[in-house]
Amino acid sequence: MNASEEISSRTFGNEAGLPRVPLPTLDATCERFMEWCGPLLTTDERARTESALAAFVRPDGPGRRLHAALERYDAAEGVHSWLDTFWPYRYLGRRDRIALNANFFFLFKESPEGQVERAAGLIAGALDYKLRLDEERIPPAQQRGRPLSMAQNRFLFSTTRIPGAEQDTVRAPYTDAWPGPSRARHIVVFFRGNMIRMDVLGPDGRPHTLDELRAGLGTIMKAEAATEPSTGHLTTKARAEWAASRDALLALGNGKALDDVETALFCVCLEDFTPADTLEACDHLLHGDSGNRWFDKAVSFVVFGDGTAGINVEHCGLDGTTILSFVDALLGTRPEELSRRSGAAPQGLPAIESIEFVLDDALREDIRDAAASFAGYAAATATTTVSFDDFGADEAKRLKTSPDAFVQMAYQLAHKRAKGLTGTTYESIATRQYRHGRTEAMRVVTPEVLRFVEAMDDPAAGPEARRNAFRAAAEAHVRRAKECQAGQAPEQHLWELQLIQKRRGAELGVTEPLTLFDTPGWLKMRDDYLSTSSAPSVNIRYFGFGSTSEQCIGVAYVLLPDRFNAYLSTPRPVAEAMHAFADRLREAVRELRDLLA
The missing domain is CATH 3.30.559.70 (Choline/Carnitine o-acyltransferase, domain 2)
Structure with missing residues (x-):
């Protein structure tokens, strides 16, 4: 949909005109995949991952055939997005x-x-919404016009x-x-x-x-x-x-x-x-x-x-x-x-x-x-809340940084101090600007993040060095989030290729085991230590979900102009680490505010 085109006021009136979710090239995805998993790997793990990736994408390799099948599917009539079969599999x-x-x-x-009274009010509001939706009178959501x-x-x-x-x-x-x-x-x-x-x-x-x-x-x-x-x-x-x-x-x-x-x-x-x-x-x-x-x-x-x-x-x-x-x-x-x-x-x-x-x-x-x-x-699930009523998105902007990058860097610093390592972090990025768009999986740990958390606890690093490390990490975060919003992310693409082999491998002549999906790069990149997602609205106090793995802390956060609330969940055997993370998070927010001020 071009900016010059009139936006329909009907709820579903713009769907057909929305741009399609871009399908990245296989080479771009593979390059990004190594970039994304690289910071989590040892030299040996990296070499093993690169070797399996090279076999996957060789000119006559399985990756090429699977990607070609995905391109054909994306171009087929009635298909809204190359992710049309991915989403049902992912959830259902x-x-x-x-x-x-x-x-x-x-x-x-x-x-x-x-x-x-509260229940009746919610029912009445939901019925009003339903009747307006039936007649397509709910105004379409917009982003930057x-x-x-x-x-x-x-x-x-x-x-x-x-x-x-x-x-x-x-x-x-x-x-x-x-x-x-x-x-x-x-x-x-x-x-x-x-x-x-x-x-x-x-x-x-x-x-x-x-x-x-x-x-x-x-x-x-x-x-x-x-x-x-x-x-x-x-x-x-x-x-x-x-x-x-x-x-x-x-x-x-x-x-x-x-x-x-x-x-x-x-x-x-x-x-x-x-x-x-x-x-x-x-x-x-x-x-x-x-x-x-x-x-x-x-x-x-x-x-x-x-x-x-x-x-x-x-x-x-x-x-x-x-x-x-x-x-x-x-x-x-x-x-x-x-x-x-x-x-x-x-x-x-x-x-x-x-x-x-x-x-x-x-x-x-x-x-x-x-x-x-x-x-x-x-x-067997442990939970806690962390709230800041004196910090929010407005202050992050005053400190000349992206509010989301600020809190994500605070999570990284708190996690390193609580658990002694920087672990895989997932962040959900909305992609509803595309036809049938949902979310993209962003992986937060970059080389810049590793340098930032190291600098923060390096006695030899002064405030200026720490500030520079924070700014570099925050800028890398914003760049990656923009790539995800543009549909340029590797994980869901590779995952869908793996699923195509499961569904159609025999028909496509791709029956050999795909070693890429057993590599340290693929397994480590997707084994969450932090699973994060935000829901900014003045009408909600907290947002929450369960953790996604044995060592994972689920971090659901509501970041508003004047406040910031997070709900944390984790398996009870590692509850102590979650509570340590919550304490370190309170310290990290304060420390980063002082550093950037």
């Missing part, structure tokens, strides 16, 4: 549990409202991940199986292990009023705790195991109950307690009581006893940037105004119906086992 192909491992959360800004892809917005409502034995699928509107927007009129409300279907739109598609939504929720909250164990626990299982449990549910005649949950616009999870503090609220948003969740649902609002609220998101079709704009629309305007704008009309108490699953002894035991296993898994 994972076989471990998605609860805590893949889903992410936002903790919303505080509100004076009580639980029922250019439109961004809005394709992910189609997965906000009535979207549910369905477990599969080998790969999951998605049940969603705007698909061949379910054309156009969802016509569902209900949500599912969870309370004390009960699942309740509540109609939030009347027969003519108009929303119930705020008063009626409150009354409906109030009725639901009079219910006794459920007597049967909650089927929601099953959504925490590893995917193939959950697929087998779902088959068992269907065999007992639970098709209608599953249908009610899977087609619901979204879930509202009402907790019957008040979190002791912010960390407890964050932890419950990440994993919570799995009997009060359906982790496969794209969107679940969670509202605690005191009105504290947030959202848990299934990641396969939705990235943080899409959810942020959705949340901003809900929280940036008063619920009364959103309800009025949606055309809400009085139509009596919403229809409420309990969703009852028929269970046998085997399924009851399955559910109890799933609940116990997940509770144990959640307990």
Whole structure:
């Protein structure tokens, strides 16, 4: 889309005109790959990686044939991006549990409202958004005057991940199986292990009023705790195991109950307690009581006893940037105004119906086992928060540095001091300026980063040398982030070539083992010590997700003009190192501020 072209005001009106995700040449990717993994390798590891890479890209080598197949795919009719098959595999192909491992959360800004008022307000806001989305009246997001892809917005409502034995699928509107927007009129409300279907739109598609939504929720909250164990626990299982449990549910005649949950616009999870503090609220948003969740649902609002609220998101079709704009629309305007704008009309108490699953002894035991296993898994995850209410993006800019580069350098310095090494660091970079664009995987450790962390603890290095080392590392960070935004990054490209061999190797005549993917370069570059992602919005206090490996610290951060909050998670056996990292991070931010001032 040229800058001179008119930007459509329709939600999906610019998709066809967006530029395609660039497919890098194989040679450019291989050169970048060595650049990116190089700082993590010993001389011997580097030599082994280079040798396997040379075999991969030789003129008649497997890399050339796989890349040629990817070029043909990218040029095929109906293909939006060379990543069209990568994304489903990346998310739907994972076989471990998605609860805590893949889903992410936002903790919303505080509100004076009580639980029922807050929940009703979120429902009203979401319905206003849904009705505007149905008519393509949500203005397309823009970046520097250019439109961004809005394709992910189609997965906000009535979207549910369905477990599969080998790969999951998605049940969603705007698909061949379910054309156009969802016509569902209900949500599912969870309370004390009960699942309740509540109609939030009347027969003519108009929303119930705020008063009626409150009354409906109030009725639901009079219910006794459920007597049967909650089927929601099953959504925490590893995917193939959950697929087998779902088959068992269907065999007992639970098709209608599953249908009610899977087609619901979204879930509202009402907790019957008040979190002791912010960390407890964050932890419950990440994993919570799995009997009060359906982790496969794209969107679940969670509202605690005191009105504290947030959202848990299934990641396969939705990235943080899409959810942020959705949340901003809900929280940036008063619920009364959103309800009025949606055309809400009085139509009596919403229809409420309990969703009852028929269970046998085997399924009851399955559910109890799933609940116990997940509770144990959640307990084996250590978390903490780090907050700075006197530092934010504005100060980083005053110190003449990129705010994101500043905090990423602080992470590197804190990690080196906490764990004694500089380890692989992942940062998610949004690429929604492209057609069906999602994110690019950035690897943060550069030679400049290594020199910077060394200089900071070198007694012989004075302030000037340290400042210069910081500036060089920050500039390298910004350069690499721009490369990622331009689609010039090696990891997803090489990964997709590996996946093409798995899917089509025999047909393409590429059946030999690809040693590149067993090299220290490939394995080390992707074995995270820090997995980082940011979500800047004044409407959220914290953002969070689980860690991605045995030694990894997940770092989800909200960097605003005047403050900076991070939620950290790691496996409990290495919790001590995470707490050390948090302490060193507080010191590093202070030290870098003083250094640059």
